[in-house]
Amino acid sequence: MNLPAATPKPTTLLQLSDSHLSEDPQAEYRGQPADANLASLREAIKQLAPDAIVLSGDISEDASTASYWRMGGFVRDLAPKIAWIPGNHDEREVMAGVFDELGFDAGPIVGIGGWQLVLLDSAWSNRPEGELDEDRLAPVDRMDAERPALVFVHHQPLPVGSSWIDKYPLVEPDRLWERLAGKPLQAVAFGHVHQVFESERDGVACLSAPSTAANGLREAPKFTPGEQGPSARCFRLWPDGRWQSGILDATGCQAASAGQ
Ligand SMILES: [Fe+2]
Ligand SMILES: [Fe+2]
Known part of the structure; x- marks a missing residue:
């Protein structure tokens, strides 16, 4: 993207997702060392120097207090602002017990750099699928009409073309899309799918964050390890x-998509 010299400095944001840490720091997730894979991104994150980090769910595999403390300890010095939403493997109350103590932000609307980050909790029904009922959609109605926005939700709000994870989507996604119509929305960012995915709906970018632990091949009938290593968005x-967005791995952040 060519920008005029007078362009104000952008805000840098990192989305970390699907770390699947367990109570035991040596535990593997899908055959991968979850803690070590997350740690492999540390230097690249320090180089990126994000203004904020959003943890977009499945932070823990077993919803253990110890796993949330380890994630908290990992990110707390990497950005001045940390925000979070749960995934289907998380327990919101346990997360809040740790993350509130660390001063992390559960929104549901977080302001940063002239933008608003809208944090929607789709993971609350003890099922692998996600769901947004009226209460969970309510933050959309509180969005500022004048500010560009990113929505974060754990579950994919559209099919990603992977049968092994499209079995567990955000159910009734049109409820979200109808609610978002007319909002100053640039992108919906999600996790859960354990792969890089970029598309759009209704002129809104739909972007996944890959997992920091283990990523899978898109076109496979069940989870099959792919070439995408530990990474983030x-x-x-x-x-x-x-805005611009890209994928961060241990070598740095490569810009991929951009929007107006
Ligand atoms: Fe996950
Ligand atoms: Fe998930």
């Missing part, structure tokens, strides 16, 4: 609503 957000 990064964003640069300009106050006038322009």
